Amino acid sequence: MKTLSRLGLAAALALACAAPGLSVAQPPPAAVTVPIKNFAFMQMSTTIATGGSVTWKNLDGEPHTVVSTDGLFRSGGLDEGESFTFKFIRPGVYKYVCSIHPQMKATIVVR
Amino acid sequence: MPPEFDRRGALRCLGLAAGTLFGLSGGVLTATPLAQAATRAVGKPLFVQLSDTHIGFNKPANPDVGATLDRTIDLVNALPVQPALILHTGDITHLSKAEEFDAARQHLLRLRVTELHVTPGEHDMIDGTGAAYLDRFGQASGGRGYYSFDHDGVHFVALVNVQHFKTGGLGAFGDDQLAWLKDDLSGRSSSQPLVLFAHMPMWTIYEPWGWGTGDADQVLALTRRFGSVTVLNGHIHQIVQKTEGHVVFHTARSTAYPQPAAGEGAGPGPLVVAPDELPRRLGLTSVGIASSPGLTTLSDTALA
Numbered sequence: 001m002k003t004l005s006r007l008g009l010a011a012a013l014a015l016a017c018a019a020p021g022l023s024v025a026q027p028p029p030a031a032v033t034v035p036i037k038n039f040a041f042m043q044m045s046t047t048i049a050t051g052g053s054v055t056w057k058n059l060d061g062e063p064h065t066v067v068s069t070d071g072l073f074r075s076g077g078l079d080e081g082e083s084f085t086f087k088f089i090r091p092g093v094y095k096y097v098c099s100i101h102p103q104m105k106a107t108i109v110v111r
Numbered sequence: 112m113p114p115e116f117d118r119r120g121a122l123r124c125l126g127l128a129a130g131t132l133f134g135l136s137g138g139v140l141t142a143t144p145l146a147q148a149a150t151r152a153v154g155k156p157l158f159v160q161l162s163d164t165h166i167g168f169n170k171p172a173n174p175d176v177g178a179t180l181d182r183t184i185d186l187v188n189a190l191p192v193q194p195a196l197i198l199h200t201g202d203i204t205h206l207s208k209a210e211e212f213d214a215a216r217q218h219l220l221r222l223r224v225t226e227l228h229v230t231p232g233e234h235d236m237i238d239g240t241g242a243a244y245l246d247r248f249g250q251a252s253g254g255r256g257y258y259s260f261d262h263d264g265v266h267f268v269a270l271v272n273v274q275h276f277k278t279g280g281l282g283a284f285g286d287d288q289l290a291w292l293k294d295d296l297s298g299r300s301s302s303q304p305l306v307l308f309a310h311m312p313m314w315t316i317y318e319p320w321g322w323g324t325g326d327a328d329q330v331l332a333l334t335r336r337f338g339s340v341t342v343l344n345g346h347i348h349q350i351v352q353k354t355e356g357h358v359v360f361h362t363a364r365s366t367a368y369p370q371p372a373a374g375e376g377a378g379p380g381p382l383v384v385a386p387d388e389l390p391r392r393l394g395l396t397s398v399g400i401a402s403s404p405g406l407t408t409l410s411d412t413a414l415a
Contacts, residue, residue, distance in 0.1 A: 039378030061170050062380035063206055065237060077206035077237040080170065100233045101378070103280030103321050 028111050033057060036064050036078070036098075041106035048088060050110055055085040064098040074099075157263060158196035159187050159224070160308070160396040162345030163365030165234065166215040167205035172368035172381035173389060176205075180218050182414055183366045183395050188223045194397065195262060197224050200345035200363060201232030201273070201310030207243050216247065231256060232310040232346060233273040233282075241274065257288050259295050266299060268292065270309040272324045280321030282311035289329050296333055304339040304407065306398070312344045314353070314360055317373035322347055331358065341398065341407055347379070349392075350411055361409055364394040390415030 030052040035042040037059045048054060056066045058078040066075040066084050072094065075084035088094070088110040098104040161183065168176050187197070199219070204211035212235075219227060228251070235244040245254050252258035256271040270292070272282035284292075296305075307313070313330065315323030324330075334340045340358040348370035352361045368381045369392035376382075384392060394413040 039380070060378075060380060061172070062378070063234070063237070067239070074239055077208075077234075079206060097276075099239070099276070100237065101280060101321060102276040103319065 028052070028109075031055070034106070035059050036104075039064075039101055040104055041098075043106065045107045045109060047109040047111060050091050051087070051089055052110070053085050053087045054108055055083050057081070057083045063100060064104065065100055066096055067099040068094050068096045070094070156190065156192055156194040156397055156399045157265065158194045158198055158306075158398055159190075160198045160200060160343055160363050160398065161187075161366060162200040162363040162396075163202040163232065163348055163367055164199070164215060164218070165202055165205045165365065165367035166218065167208060167211035168367055168381070170368075170381055172383045176367040177214065177218060179390075179393055179414065180215075180366045181221065182390075183393070184218065184221050186395065186412060186414070188221070190397075193224055194399075195224070195226065196267075197222055197227045198267075198269075198308050198343065199227065199229040200308050200343060201230050202234040202345060202365075203229065203232070203244075203248075205234055207235055207237035209243060212243060212247050228260070228267065228269055228308075230269040230271055230309055231273055233276075236273055257291065265304045265306055266296075267306045267308070268295065270307060270330070272309045272311045272313070272327075276321075281315070281318065282309075282321070282324040283326050284309075284324065284330060285326075289326065289333075292330060293333055296337075299337075301336045302338055304341070305334055305337050306341045306343065307334070308343040310344060311346045312351070312360070312362055313342050314355075316347065316351055316362075320373065320379045322373065322379070334358070339407060341409075343396070343398075347373075348382075350396075352409075359407070359409065361396065363396045364392065364411065364413070366393050366395070366414075369393070387415075 028047045028049045030049050032046050032048050033055045034046055035057050039060065046054060058064050058080060061080050063077045063079050065077055073086045078084055088108065091110045094108040094110065096106060096108065164180050165176050173179060203215045229248045231241060231244045241256065245256065249256065257269055259266060259268045270284060271288065272284050275283040275285040311324050312322055313324050313327040338357055342358060342360045344362045347362050348365040348368065350362060350364055369384060370379050371382050391413050394411060396409060396411050399408045
């Protein structure tokens with residue numbers, strides 16, 4: 001038992017160490033969902049591949065919007081359960097807010 | 112707390128109850144129970160403030176915001192002396208949808224008082240340009256949103272602080288509107304009572320939730336020489352009031368749903384309360400000007 005658990009721990013450690021290396025080697029995902037919950041975008045920074053899409057889904061009882069600070073994209077009002085998707089065709093760093101609650105801020109990185 | 116809002120239960124509980132009346136004289140605020148005030152000369156009712164009707168909202172915090180708005184309108188229509196004006200301090204709709212604006216307008220047409228003045232909330236400007244709002248309510252301001260008018264010797268200013276949010280989430284008026292206001296107030300007698308109304312609070316009640324207006328101090332500086340200033344807002348769905356010198360600040364209840372007190376919970380979203388509690392959290396504010404100069408009175412009435 002003791003040996004087995006040691007082996008398991010070693011395997012877990014090996015995986016944990018390998019994971020960051022893998023993520024660097026792999027291209028960013030082509031599609032990501034960012035939930036909106038408790039007056040926050042659940043990922044402060046989201047990285048996707050050029051040509052990829054981000055979908056925001058509002059899980060709050062209060063409506064939210066997704067509005068880029070440079071005016072590139074703007075959702076309508078997203079009521080509870082509603083989604084908005086935007087396809088990013090150019091690399092860059094895109095900051096966005098909820099225009100109803102502008103204290104809610106996050107970033108999309110397109111590589 | 113029941114999972115479902117009991118509409119019939121809530122409607123059974125709807126009824127006029129005593130609120131509190133606030134009189135301001137020489138910058139001193141005194142509270143009087145509304146029942147007592149009704150038997151005393153407190154001046155003629157100048158206007159009633161409605162706020163945050165959120166037509167289109169249908170979640171458990173209040174699945175029938177049309178019914179609670181109608182009940183509020185019934186209270187106004189039943190006042191023995193009708194006020195001259197109705198002010199609506201924004202969030203007429205929940206999602207700026209055309210059908211929500213159209214429904215709201217039909218509810219508001221039930222008011223016996225026909226002169227309605229409005230200023231938008233951020234829920235009315237979700238489309239970014241505010242076109243849906245301004246198409247319907249923009250005539251008075253020439254499509255700008257902010258405007259002023261005089262009634263009975265009182266100067267009213269409708270301001271818009273939901274279009275130029277500052278980083279961090281506070282509302283803002285913006286330079287164009289501030290320049291317009293400076294021009295609008297210049298040349299007016301300092302003894303003319305001022306009523307300023309906007310959607311978001313014009314003093315910082317709770318910054319992490321954006322409950323304030325970043326450049327409100329510039330507006331207040333322009334009003335400093337006036338002897339009587341009343342500042343009315345909505346947005347936070349509860350009554351918060353303070354007096355600072357000659358300025359009375361007052362936020363009104365919503366007619367749709369309550370929100371938590373500042374900092375309680377994850378954010379300023381709809382607060383679900385027990386059905387019999389809901390009418391006590393909704394209501395209107397009525398403001399009168401007494402015949403003696405500089406005396407304004409504010410009273411809040413809940414639906415129950």
